[in-house]
Amino acid sequence: MEEHMPEKKKQILLSAMKLFASKGYVQTTMQEVASFCKMSKGSVYQYYSSKDELLLNIFMYQSKLLKDRLLMVEREKQPNPRERLVSKIGVYIHIWNEHPEFIKMQMRDNTEHTTSKELREHMQQMSKFNVETLMESLQDIYGEQFSPYMLDSATLLSSLIFTYMYMKLFDNVPIEMDSISRFIVTIMDYVAEGMLKYGPEPLLNGSMFGFGDEEHLKPKQLHPLVLVKQLREAVESMDIDSTEKESWNKQDVLDSIQVLEEELLQVRPRKVILLGMLLNLKEIAPRTSLYERLCKSIEALSGSTPSTLRQ
Numbered sequence: 426m427e428e429h430m431p432e433k434k435k436q437i438l439l440s441a442m443k444l445f446a447s448k449g450y451v452q453t454t455m456q457e458v459a460s461f462c463k464m465s466k467g468s469v470y471q472y473y474s475s476k477d478e479l480l481l482n483i484f485m486y487q488s489k490l491l492k493d494r495l496l497m498v499e500r501e502k503q504p505n506p507r508e509r510l511v512s513k514i515g516v517y518i519h520i521w522n523e524h525p526e527f528i529k530m531q532m533r534d535n536t537e538h539t540t541s542k543e544l545r546e547h548m549q550q551m552s553k554f555n556v557e558t559l560m561e562s563l564q565d566i567y568g569e570q571f572s573p574y575m576l577d578s579a580t581l582l583s584s585l586i587f588t589y590m591y592m593k594l595f596d597n598v599p600i601e602m603d604s605i606s607r608f609i610v611t612i613m614d615y616v617a618e619g620m621l622k623y624g625p626e627p628l629l630n631g632s633m634f635g636f637g638d639e640e641h642l643k644p645k646q647l648h649p650l651v652l653v654k655q656l657r658e659a660v661e662s663m664d665i666d667s668t669e670k671e672s673w674n675k676q677d678v679l680d681s682i683q684v685l686e687e688e689l690l691q692v693r694p695r696k697v698i699l700l701g702m703l704l705n706l707k708e709i710a711p712r713t714s715l716y717e718r719l720c721k722s723i724e725a726l727s728g729s730t731p732s733t734l735r736q
Contacts, residue, residue, distance in 0.1 A: 434472045436462055442483050446529035477541045487527050488551050490520055504658035506565035514606040517586050525594045567617045568714035574620045576629045585609045649726055652719040653686045659713050673708040681705040699723055
């Protein structure tokens with residue numbers, strides 16, 4: 426998980442981040458970094474060969490911290506996609522709260538003054554990673570029908586996270602950090618409802634940001650076994666009120682999921698079983714977007730065409 430680097434190397438990195446945030450990248454010298462750390466300049470160069478390398482490592486450190494903590498959220502196996510997004514937003518917020526200098530450093534346009542191609546490529550990769558992470562969460566909540574608005578909504582979501590944290594950290598607005606994530610997701614609920622209701626033309630597309638083919642921006646398609654597991658967890662957490670008891674039976678749905686999982690574990694899963702179980706599960710389609718994703722994933726795996734089951 427989170428990288429355990431030598432203590433001196435980490436001390437230099439965090440010290441440089443503070444200096445770059447307060448003085449700027451150009452104005453800060455390696456000698457000043459060394460003095461801040463109470464080390465010799467030679468000791469600093471033992472870990473970082475140049476100021477460019479030091480700046481790159483700051484970004485790489487923050488990126489790894491982010492990815493490791495987001496992975497921890499995924500491993501918590503929270504079946505509710507809305508709660509997963511709340512937790513993911515919390516990851517961004519708490520990392521920024523731990524290292525506000527990282528945000529200040531970027532706001533000073535420090536990266537404009539480096540010729541490091543590796544740094545620019547790394548920043549572009551992280552930009553794509555952040556977009557894909559947020560889009561994946563939005564699709565889990567709002568389903569395939571929300572696909573045209575994924576990029577616009579991920580951009581809005583990212584802006585909301587940054588704006589609220591800026592107000593909290595730099596304007597000292599007394600906002601409870603734990604309230605920010607849930608409130609932002611509530612805002613996104615209303616955004617999604619309005620977009621789906623009124624159907625405006627999307628403003629953004631991948632080519633504007635150098636992402637290339639629009640297919641690249643679509644969340645990665647998971648293997649059917651992964652989706653089946655997520656679907657089982659979601660169904661197990663569902664509450665059935667008295668008006669729904671006649672429309673679907675929770676145990677019957679779980680039994681169908683079990684049969685589907687066992688069939689997918691076969692060397693050659695039988696299409697008739699896969700399609701039959703998907704038909705049995707159709708009744709939960711309105712309750713979770715996982716059913717739609719499972720149909721498409723099985724279609725890609727088996728070459729079958731279960732699209733009629735989703736109508």
